Amino acid sequence: MKQTKVTLGDVARVAGVSRATVSLVVRKSPLVADRTREKVEQVMADLDYVRDIGAARLRNNSSRTIGVIVPNLVNSFFTEFLSGVEQMMGDDDRVVLLANSHDDPVRQSQILQRFRGHGVDGVILCPAEGTDPELPLRMQQWGLPLVQSLREVGDKVTDYAGADYIKGVQLAVRHLVESGHRRIAFLSVFARTSAWAERMEGFNRAITETGAEDAGIVEAELSWEGAARSASELLKLETSPSAVLCFNDVLAAGLMLGLRRAGHEPGRDIAVVGLDDLPLAELTYPLLTSVAMIPEEIGAAAARLLARRLLKPDAEVERSIVAPSLMIRDSSAYHAG
Amino acid sequence: MKQTKVTLGDVARVAGVSRATVSLVVRKSPLVADRTREKVEQVMADLDYVRDIGAARLRNNSSRTIGVIVPNLVNSFFTEFLSGVEQMMGDDDRVVLLANSHDDPVRQSQILQRFRGHGVDGVILCPAEGTDPELPLRMQQWGLPLVQSLREVGDKVTDYAGADYIKGVQLAVRHLVESGHRRIAFLSVFARTSAWAERMEGFNRAITETGAEDAGIVEAELSWEGAARSASELLKLETSPSAVLCFNDVLAAGLMLGLRRAGHEPGRDIAVVGLDDLPLAELTYPLLTSVAMIPEEIGAAAARLLARRLLKPDAEVERSIVAPSLMIRDSSAYHAG
DNA sequence: TGCGCAATTTAGATCGTTCTAAATAGAGGA
DNA sequence: TCCTCTATTTAGAACGATCTAAATTGCGCA
Numbered sequence: 001m002k003q004t005k006v007t008l009g010d011v012a013r014v015a016g017v018s019r020a021t022v023s024l025v026v027r028k029s030p031l032v033a034d035r036t037r038e039k040v041e042q043v044m045a046d047l048d049y050v051r052d053i054g055a056a057r058l059r060n061n062s063s064r065t066i067g068v069i070v071p072n073l074v075n076s077f078f079t080e081f082l083s084g085v086e087q088m089m090g091d092d093d094r095v096v097l098l099a100n101s102h103d104d105p106v107r108q109s110q111i112l113q114r115f116r117g118h119g120v121d122g123v124i125l126c127p128a129e130g131t132d133p134e135l136p137l138r139m140q141q142w143g144l145p146l147v148q149s150l151r152e153v154g155d156k157v158t159d160y161a162g163a164d165y166i167k168g169v170q171l172a173v174r175h176l177v178e179s180g181h182r183r184i185a186f187l188s189v190f191a192r193t194s195a196w197a198e199r200m201e202g203f204n205r206a207i208t209e210t211g212a213e214d215a216g217i218v219e220a221e222l223s224w225e226g227a228a229r230s231a232s233e234l235l236k237l238e239t240s241p242s243a244v245l246c247f248n249d250v251l252a253a254g255l256m257l258g259l260r261r262a263g264h265e266p267g268r269d270i271a272v273v274g275l276d277d278l279p280l281a282e283l284t285y286p287l288l289t290s291v292a293m294i295p296e297e298i299g300a301a302a303a304r305l306l307a308r309r310l311l312k313p314d315a316e317v318e319r320s321i322v323a324p325s326l327m328i329r330d331s332s333a334y335h336a337g
Numbered sequence: 338m339k340q341t342k343v344t345l346g347d348v349a350r351v352a353g354v355s356r357a358t359v360s361l362v363v364r365k366s367p368l369v370a371d372r373t374r375e376k377v378e379q380v381m382a383d384l385d386y387v388r389d390i391g392a393a394r395l396r397n398n399s400s401r402t403i404g405v406i407v408p409n410l411v412n413s414f415f416t417e418f419l420s421g422v423e424q425m426m427g428d429d430d431r432v433v434l435l436a437n438s439h440d441d442p443v444r445q446s447q448i449l450q451r452f453r454g455h456g457v458d459g460v461i462l463c464p465a466e467g468t469d470p471e472l473p474l475r476m477q478q479w480g481l482p483l484v485q486s487l488r489e490v491g492d493k494v495t496d497y498a499g500a501d502y503i504k505g506v507q508l509a510v511r512h513l514v515e516s517g518h519r520r521i522a523f524l525s526v527f528a529r530t531s532a533w534a535e536r537m538e539g540f541n542r543a544i545t546e547t548g549a550e551d552a553g554i555v556e557a558e559l560s561w562e563g564a565a566r567s568a569s570e571l572l573k574l575e576t577s578p579s580a581v582l583c584f585n586d587v588l589a590a591g592l593m594l595g596l597r598r599a600g601h602e603p604g605r606d607i608a609v610v611g612l613d614d615l616p617l618a619e620l621t622y623p624l625l626t627s628v629a630m631i632p633e634e635i636g637a638a639a640a641r642l643l644a645r646r647l648l649k650p651d652a653e654v655e656r657s658i659v660a661p662s663l664m665i666r667d668s669s670a671y672h673a674g
Numbered sequence: 675t676g677c678g679c680a681a682t683t684t685a686g687a688t689c690g691t692t693c694t695a696a697a698t699a700g701a702g703g704a
Numbered sequence: 705t706c707c708t709c710t711a712t713t714t715a716g717a718a719c720g721a722t723c724t725a726a727a728t729t730g731c732g733c734a
Contacts (some may be wrong), residue, residue, distance in 0.1 A: 055690035058392055073417070098423060285597075
């Protein structure tokens with residue numbers, strides 16, 4: 001049933017050369033004569049030879065495999081990110097080991113151990129909430145190249161690919177202010193990640209810069225249901241905000257739902273702005289004004305950073321920050337009242 | 338910089354036993370004495386030993402790695418599916434190699450070759466449109482266990498995990514008919530996959546069964562923009578359908594958008610029903626009536642099937658079909674007129 | 675004390691590839 | 705013809721685990 005695998009040795013025997021020569025052909029070495037190469041390639045095709053990358057790695061330490069750890073696969077932000085990584089790595093003939101930490105640092109370390117055992121060449125990590133800031137150092141000691149993305153722990157000790165949320169939040173707030181809004185609330189999340197800190201920083205800066213009023217910060221669970229439930233809390237704020245900026249589009253969409261349930265029409269009675277510009281921003285009603293972060297591009301950038309790091313392990317640490325752009329739609333209108 | 342890796346031999350030397358014994362401990366064999374086991378485990382912890390799974394596979398042919406190929410990562414149906422696979426495999430201490438075929442059979446074969454080279458234990462495949470029906474046989478010849486999921490090529494020659502779209506479509510149509518709709522159109526897609534065939538079959542059966550009128554079939558590109566563009570075509574049907582059943586929720590959401598752009602209010606002037614019940618079904622306006630397929634569960638089922646197949650390579654072919662359930666919301670109302 | 679038997683442990687070959695160091699071939703020059 | 709290069713090719717030892725088959729240990733009992 002299970003026929004024996006075709007190995008280098010088989011190819012060598014049939015082609016009448018040594019294993020070493022076939023190995024050179026496989027790796028496209030210029031050392032081998034054209035006639036020999038052609039012959040060997042012919043035999044490889046005839047026998048349907050597939051090089052065993054695991055065995056190769058044992059000798060030369062490159063598995064052409066990288067690991068990616070994301071905190072969830074539900075938010076399409078992460079899956080688009082993943083798509084970017086996978087695309088770029090595939091073009092480079094590398095393969096992606098995927099894992100989901102569920103935002104749990106313990107699970108995350110288990111995954112890293114597994115990845116180590118599989119001999120991945122490097123890791124792209126969006127660190128789980130509560131990740132030990134020492135993790136990057138530990139990984140350095142393991143000799144495991146690391147690129148952080150979307151979130152970051154430690155003090156800029158690794159390569160990093162992300163979006164400029166400070167700028168992104170500023171764009172959103174400026175737009176609201178320019179549309180006439182003065183009292184702006186922020187619908188945030190419980191999780192204390194660098195992604196959270198960055199948005200908070202952006203919000204505070206933007207409020208100062210524009211002279212608008214910080215109408216209060218409400219925290220919700222990171223799901224549309226959580227956001228919908230928080231609508232009442234937002235409506236109860238004694239500042240009665242005329243606009244709510246949301247941590248991301250999932251929250252924004254959920255909030256619009258909750259507002260409508262509470263009898264307030266988003267985009268008319270109260271403005272809602274999201275962050276990330278997920279595809280769903282164009283499917284909600286009213287269409288959601290959001291700040292595009294292009295996660296696919298961030299993923300591709302992370303992949304590029306890792307590829308570079310693998311090539312030059314001692315290169316200087318680099319950061320790749322994708323610029324945000326505001327997508328004005330219908331949810332952010334201002335109606336005096 | 339890169340310190341040498343800790344190997345079985347290192348552990349053996351420090352613990353004062355042979356490599357073979359350490360190997361037995363690693364594999365939790367009952368053959369080894371308790372005292373020895375404890376000692377070895379202590380040393381493994383002290384030295385931070387990580388077993389090299391690639392090297393192990395070379396000898397025993399199990400990489401504890403499986404490959405998953407999906408046709409895209411944008412539709413959240415596939416990412417939830419993926420999430421189910423990853424979850425189940427992770428619990429089983431296996432790792433997932435992820436790849437995106439972009440619905441291109443050529444790319445798909447390249448990926449399969451890569452997977453072969455990496456020595457995956459098996460593959461979960463959602464075949465790209467236009468996949469050669471012989472593929473499963475070829476993979477069998479390679480000795481590469483295969484579970485198909487969500488789509489299928491060949492004549493039920495492999496294990497398969499999917500949803501019952503025939504039943505799902507029937508549920509949707511019956512619901513529409515019971516609500517008073519008589520003229521029902523179907524918004525389909527260009528791609529001719531088994532997933533397409535199944536829905537068509539379901540639609541035809543349901544029309545016959547309920548005695549409703551097949552108001553026409555319109556095909557669109559599989560994206561919300563494509564669906565939005567197709568709205569005018571649907572509105573031009575001389576049957577003037579009172580309800581449109583859509584291939585999936587992405588199309589349904591896009592269609593609602595297109596209808597509104599054309600001045601028709603979905604859920605009032607014309608009913609819209611989706612399939613899959615993606616999270617976005619609860620974020621659209623009006624809330625989208627849809628048929629839940631629980632992709633995460635399908636993914637888990639696919640993983641279970643593959644695990645079983647790896648355990649018993651000669652077991653009979655098995656199919657695991659998740660039952661659909663109708664989620665009635667606001668988009669499917671009937672307003673006489 | 676010596677033997678049989680089960681419980682542990684182990685030496686050494688092996689998986690498929692790459693690397694090192696050296697061998698061989700071929701071409702041109704003296 | 706013989707020698708020196710350069711261009712190709714190769715034998716054999718790695719890599720880190722597992723497997724096989726055999727060796728060792730220890731215990732109970734005659």
